[in-house]
Amino acid sequence: MENFKKNIKDNFEDFYSQNTSSDVLNNFRKNSFSSLNSLGLPSLKDEDWRFTDLNDFYKSAFKHRIQDNKKFDSALIPESLNFSDVTFIYLYNGKLSHFDSIENVKIEDLESYISRLDSNEFEEIINGHSEKNKDFTFEMNSAFLKDGVYIEVEKNIKLKKPIVIINYYDSEASFVCHRNVINFQDLSEGQIVEYTFSDDDISFLSNKATCFLLGNSTNVEHLSVDESNKSSYILSNLKISQKKDSNFTTDTILIGGKLYRNNVHPVLNGEGSNSNILGLYLSKDSQHMDNYMFVEHIKPNCGSRQLYKGILKDTSKGVFHGRILVHNEAQKTDAKQTNRNLLLSEKAQVDTKPQLEIYADDVKCTHGATTGQIDNEALYYLRARGINLEDAKLIMIRSFTEELLEFISSNFILDLHKSFVEKWFLNSQLAKSE
């Protein structure tokens, strides 16, 4: 643990001295690092990390690396993402490589954009996301803030084509920090897909963040899929700040990583806003996927619907920690949380924990969690109709994921969701598992 601390400190000092930017950004980095320092590293004793043992992770040494301008090779894009009618943005080890330009949308390297901001603008675009509930993963991301893409969709604009952000980690990645900031101005609409994948034979640490700023009456759908290799450590943050009457749906599919920490933090700070927080964690071998939800209701009349499902195979482990915080002003909040897990082996394991903190009196807040195996009666019924055991199992597993689809309205995202899930089923030889 001490070695790891020193490793991060050395990395930060190198980073800080080699990357001088605007005063605002310099200070932000420095403050974030000291905040990271004072937080200390989490251990099993921390309430928010009690199901995820980081000791192994702390033994690794990572070298933070600033990506030079390498061009992403489109030949690497997987078949399932081979579309012609989308707007592509390519990141290479987290750094903006190149992109298709579109009207009424600003797309720019994150650092280049935010280094022009004065302290008020910076506060709104960047700092607004990092108030309370400080977490070491996000503070670390802030300390190394530089790479990533800034996207701004102008007021009233409805994106005709989905934006697909592809991020690829190559064999030189060791410790990569990057952040995408996606800003939808009032009354705009669109679909954003983030797809992350990596070279096969490297172990690396990815600390990535995606921050949505959603203006009044915006309507946004988001899909995030991470297929990084199974030796990688992934610390991920998804933060959403929602203004009045905004509607947001995010769908996260976790496939990659040896250790995955998935922090999701929607903040409903405009009246009448609504958030659907969907997720599917698909784990096998000895993967560990820790989902930490923090849904914050600040203003009245907002709704949030969390539906997170896990399919766990082999000796993999999953965690679902669902925190809902309803502030005292947030009357008429309607918050619902559901976590369901399907264990495909005796040795797979899930820890699930709801955490409701409610300071308003007129709210509807429900939560529920289930963990089980494939229903034998249902399997028998399918088989009694002539369906082979393996196909019957697959039908049952597929049906388990079906509930999520009801919340996705974009056909583009729906089809992508299905194709990634089917690919995982196929690669995992699901039907053959115990």
Add this chain to the structure above:
Amino acid sequence: MLEIIDLHANIEDKEILKGLTLKINKGEVHSIMGPNGSGKSTLASILAGKEDYEITKGDILFNGESIMEMAPEERAQEGIFLAFQYPIEIPGVTNSYFLREALNSIRKSKGDKPLKPVEFVKIAKEKIKDLKMDESLLNRSLNEGFSGGEKKRNEILQMSILNPCMSILDETDSGLDIDALQIVANGVNANRGDDKSFLVITHYQRLLNYIVPDFVHVLVGGKIVKSGDKSLALELESKGYSWLEN
């Protein structure tokens, strides 16, 4: 077609079937009647291949060969069909997807080409019309939220689409009103033929007015205690089962 020979079966060390023998030839309709708990559903489940039972003695022959070692899906592929007393609800699997998978699995086992979704829907819609069911049932999750009667009709729909040669109906009549009963009976009768056999398990004689059996057997305490023709069903209706118990 189906021959059950001196079948003894336990569940959790309790003997449920105690030496049951029954032979059903091609084209025959047999009925099994009996009081609650006599082992009717147990027999049906064992025929369909459910694995929860311990068979301590006896054999089941289908077209002359033992099916004791066959998995449920293999039996279904050979043409054995069980209409469940309590059909299972499976959320997230649509009725039409399920039926097409089932039909195509059976076709595949026979070396036939799988049906495309459009071809399948055409067949399914015809059968649905015959059973006076609502087409929307095809797009709903399998049995989920179906009324008791809808579930039973859905079993018959599955039967008429999968076109088995040996159908076992386990109390398909219970919970049906007289109209639904007639529809179900018509569905069954439409499937009757020289090469098709039926085993109709029922608690009441009522259904047998519509599906007229060639033979009626009385199952009491895990054994067939009496067999006869359709008049036996009427006798049971007026006398009950107690005169056969001892």
